[in-house]
Amino acid sequence: MTVGIVALILEFGLHQPGWAQIVITVIGALIVLLMLTGGDALEDFAATKANSDLKQLLDNTPTTAHRLVDGKQEDISVDDVNVDDTVLVKPQEVVPVDGVVIEGSSTVDEASLTGESKPVDKNPKDELMSGTVNGDSALTVRVTKRAEDSQYQGIVQLVKESEARPAHFVRMADRYALPFTVLAYVIAGVAWAVTGNPLRFAEVLVVASPCPLILAAPVAMVSGMSRTSRAGIIVKSGTALEKLSSAKTVAFDKTGTITQGVLAVNQVQVQPGYDQNQLLLLAASAEQQSTHILARSLVSEVGSGKLLGANAAEEVTAEGVQAEVAGKLIKVGKPDFAGTDANVDTTAVYVSVDGHYAGVITFTDRIRPEAKQTISALHELGVANTMMISGDNQAIADDVAQQVGVDKVFAEQLPADKIKVLDNTPKDARPVVMVGDGVNDAPSLAVADVGIAMGAHGATAASESADAVILRDDLTKVACAVIISQDTMRIAKEAVWIGIGICTGLMLIAAFGVIPVIIGAMLQEVVDTITILYALRARSGRRNADMYEPAKA
Numbered sequence: 001m002t003v004g005i006v007a008l009i010l011e012f013g014l015h016q017p018g019w020a021q022i023v024i025t026v027i028g029a030l031i032v033l034l035m036l037t038g039g040d041a042l043e044d045f046a047a048t049k050a051n052s053d054l055k056q057l058l059d060n061t062p063t064t065a066h067r068l069v070d071g072k073q074e075d076i077s078v079d080d081v082n083v084d085d086t087v088l089v090k091p092q093e094v095v096p097v098d099g100v101v102i103e104g105s106s107t108v109d110e111a112s113l114t115g116e117s118k119p120v121d122k123n124p125k126d127e128l129m130s131g132t133v134n135g136d137s138a139l140t141v142r143v144t145k146r147a148e149d150s151q152y153q154g155i156v157q158l159v160k161e162s163e164a165r166p167a168h169f170v171r172m173a174d175r176y177a178l179p180f181t182v183l184a185y186v187i188a189g190v191a192w193a194v195t196g197n198p199l200r201f202a203e204v205l206v207v208a209s210p211c212p213l214i215l216a217a218p219v220a221m222v223s224g225m226s227r228t229s230r231a232g233i234i235v236k237s238g239t240a241l242e243k244l245s246s247a248k249t250v251a252f253d254k255t256g257t258i259t260q261g262v263l264a265v266n267q268v269q270v271q272p273g274y275d276q277n278q279l280l281l282l283a284a285s286a287e288q289q290s291t292h293i294l295a296r297s298l299v300s301e302v303g304s305g306k307l308l309g310a311n312a313a314e315e316v317t318a319e320g321v322q323a324e325v326a327g328k329l330i331k332v333g334k335p336d337f338a339g340t341d342a343n344v345d346t347t348a349v350y351v352s353v354d355g356h357y358a359g360v361i362t363f364t365d366r367i368r369p370e371a372k373q374t375i376s377a378l379h380e381l382g383v384a385n386t387m388m389i390s391g392d393n394q395a396i397a398d399d400v401a402q403q404v405g406v407d408k409v410f411a412e413q414l415p416a417d418k419i420k421v422l423d424n425t426p427k428d429a430r431p432v433v434m435v436g437d438g439v440n441d442a443p444s445l446a447v448a449d450v451g452i453a454m455g456a457h458g459a460t461a462a463s464e465s466a467d468a469v470i471l472r473d474d475l476t477k478v479a480c481a482v483i484i485s486q487d488t489m490r491i492a493k494e495a496v497w498i499g500i501g502i503c504t505g506l507m508l509i510a511a512f513g514v515i516p517v518i519i520g521a522m523l524q525e526v527v528d529t530i531t532i533l534y535a536l537r538a539r540s541g542r543r544n545a546d547m548y549e550p551a552k553a
Contacts, residue, residue: 061152062096062130068140078147085143089134095141097130098150103140109133176213180500184208184507191511200513206520207506207527215528216495216535223538224488232472233481240467243431243450244485250383250478251422253436253444254390254397257454257475258404259365261437263293263347265301270359279359281308283351286323286330289313294349295321297363298332320349328354345395370476371404377479381486385429389418389444418444435478452478488538495535502527 065081066073066088073088078096081087086102089095095108105123110132122128128141131152147153188204221238228235235241252258268276284302287295288310299307313323320333331338331352338350340357348362375386387408390397397411410421422444425432434441434448437455445451445466453466454473470477506523509515515523 062094062147065096066090081143081147083143083146087141087143089128089139089141091134091136091138093134095128095130095132095134097143097147098145098152099128099141099143101126101128101139102142104138106137106139107135109135176496176500180213180503181208183504187507187511195513197513199517200511203510203513203515203517203520204507206517207510207515207524208503213496213499216499216531217492219532220488220492220495220535220538223536224484224492227488227539228468228481228484231477231480231484232474233468233470233477233484235468235481235485237467240450241485241488244433244468244482245489247383247431247433247450247482249385249387249425249429249432250378251387251389251432251434251444251448252406253434253441254388254392254400255365256437257435257441258371258388258400258406259367261365263297263363263365265297266346266362266364268359268361269344271357274353274358276359279351279353280361281306282325282328282330282353283332283349283361285310285325286313286332287321289323290315290321292321294347294363298349298361345393367400367403368475370474374475374479375405377476378482381479381482383482387421389413389421389434415441415443419447422447433478435475452481491535491538495531498534499527499531502530 062078064075065078067076067081068086068088081097087096087099091106101122101124103124105121108120108122108128110120110129122139127144128139129152130145130147130150145151184205188201188208191200191204192198218238221241224241225235225238228241235244255261265280268280270276270279280298281302284298285308287298288304288307308325310323310325313321315321316333316337319337320331322329322331324330332349335342335350338352338357339355340350340352342350342357342360344360344362346362346364348360350360351358378386385408386406387410388397388401388406389410390400391413392411394409394411397409400406401409410417413421418441422432422434431449433450433452434444435452435454436445437453441453445453450468451466452468452470454475455466455469455471468481470481503524506515506520506527510520
């Protein structure tokens with residue numbers, strides 16, 4: 001407005017039309033320049049705002065450690081800490097490397113890694129993850145991993161990958177620029193041709209900047225990735241986010257994904273003359289010195305404080321364990337080792353007492369309590385097919401699938417077989433998402449359109465192969481990732497079309513000479529701002545994904 005008043009004074013008051021034209025031209029050029037640099041500034045602001053949650057991980061990277069040598073403390077770089085070193089973690093400090101507590105008790109904030117806001121109690125023999133924040137008491141820790149191999153550094157690497165990979169939708173948005181530019185030149189050319197005034201051409205092009213197209217999609221995408229980070233999910237690329245939003249099939253590994261991955265005693269079936277509790281006690285007592293996973297499950301079920309003494313314990317390779325307990329020879333292991341031809345169709349150990357078959361103890365990998373809810377939520381979100389791909393036998397896999405509501409089951413699958421199942425998914429059932437947690441899932445996660453790793457327990461191979469990593473031991477985060485991706489893509493597309501719509505409207509208005517060049521330049525800044533602010537809505541979304549629950553029937 002000030003420029004217009006000055007120009008009017010020069011034109012009609014001082015009768016200096018030349019100077020009036022110079023003022024309009026120079027100031028107009030400066031405003032156009034401001035428009036261009038302002039667009040960059042707006043983009044930088046938006047990127048900084050959207051990246052703030054991801055950057056928080058990098059800002060918390062530990063740099064120093066307090067190593068204890070002969071009782072004396074020395075401050076060193078975390079890169080110089082070696083496995084089996086002893087380090088001191090002072091109150092309110094960031095844990096520098098992964099380790100095991102050997103002295104002290106405290107509460108530790110693991111929110112930066114897992115998203116869990118509740119502090120976790122840590123006592124001797126408990127594991128500590130680097131990047132977590134110690135509470136009010138000092139901890140003495142034995143180092144189990146060097147800094148570059150620690151959990152936190154692995155997550156930092158995932159964040160860096162997520163920032164480095166371009167998104168397919170961003171490239172698609174960039175391709176809008178060409179037809180949009182052609183449209184702008186057509187409107188500008190027609191306006192010039194009809195009016196014979198070349199100023200119309202300039203007025204149209206000033207408001208025809210494709211900046212909203214270039215800015216909206218990346219800002220929305222990074223905002224969505226920031227939102228997943230806050231929810232305890234690291235998505236490595238915008239491409240993965242885009243594919244998740246339109247996923248038609250989700251496949252799950254069974255052990256450690258749909259189930260908890262921890263075998264627990266299910267049933268104790270005894271022969272006549274034997275008591276269930278007594279047989280369980282004898283078997284656990286005989287197994288107490290074994291490191292086998294089933295032995296640990298038996299001991300855990302009974303409780304280490306209730307075990308009886310075991311003498312002459314011997315582990316027979318590929319057969320089982322035998323020991324003298326309460327004056328009796330107890331054998332725990334395979335059927336022939338326990339002197340029976342009985343065979344149950346599940347994971348089990350067979351027990352004999354003084355050479356007589358006494359019974360069988362079965363185990364089950366307990367289903368995650370949130371598994372059924374997750375499957376139901378995915379169906380409500382538009383996922384047409386759910387599958388479970390497992391290495392277990394058909395009967396066990398079918399039973400688990402029926403309990404959680406999975407549509408299809410593929411049992412007794414080796415890693416190579418899992419890849420074939422994913423490859424054979426028909427085109428109309430894609431994109432296909434694979435969710436797994438173990439080393440054997442890594443190839444499947446890499447082959448799927450989107451691989452999601454349950455990385456709460458440090459499944460490194462799976463996490464490196466996956467497109468997204470869930471940092472909390474919570475299967476509902478799969479549905480959370482889908483709902484965030486859907487919100488993000490919807491907002492990204494809306495932001496792009498809002499930019500196109502406003503710019504097209506302004507071009508048509510400018511073609512009639514209603515919008516001067518200077519006003520057009522300022523309006524373009526307004527359009528950029530509106531588009532960016534709309535795209536930033538992806539940081540919060542429209543639905544509360546973290547608290548998402550499927551509707552009750």
